[in-house]
């Protein structure tokens with residue numbers, strides 16, 4: 001099988017994976033991966049919902065400029081997933097709206 005992943009293309013040989021959780025589900029994280037890279041590797045492409053319409057968001061620019069990738073890490077909302085390194089045991093959570101009011105719901109829901 002011809003694997004053409006970014007790791008194979010640059011002949012990277014990362015150390016063994018550690019684990020973190022995303023919304024309570026364990027995911028594998030390679031040393032040095034950002035939260036966004038770890039989530040993508042786990043097949044997760046959206047980890048925030050907008051406060052206005054509840055639209056899903058994930059990585060857009062990938063370089064820390066657009067703030068689309070905001071996520072809650074270890075209880076701290078508004079972390080840019082494309083910049084924050086995933087550490088062993090991190091508790092990564094989907095961010096709803098601003099991340100400061102977990103009871104808020106997108107417009108049109110729950111009414």
Ligand code: FES
Nearest residue numbers: 062064066067082
């Ligand atoms: S994807 Fe744009 S800031 Fe993270």
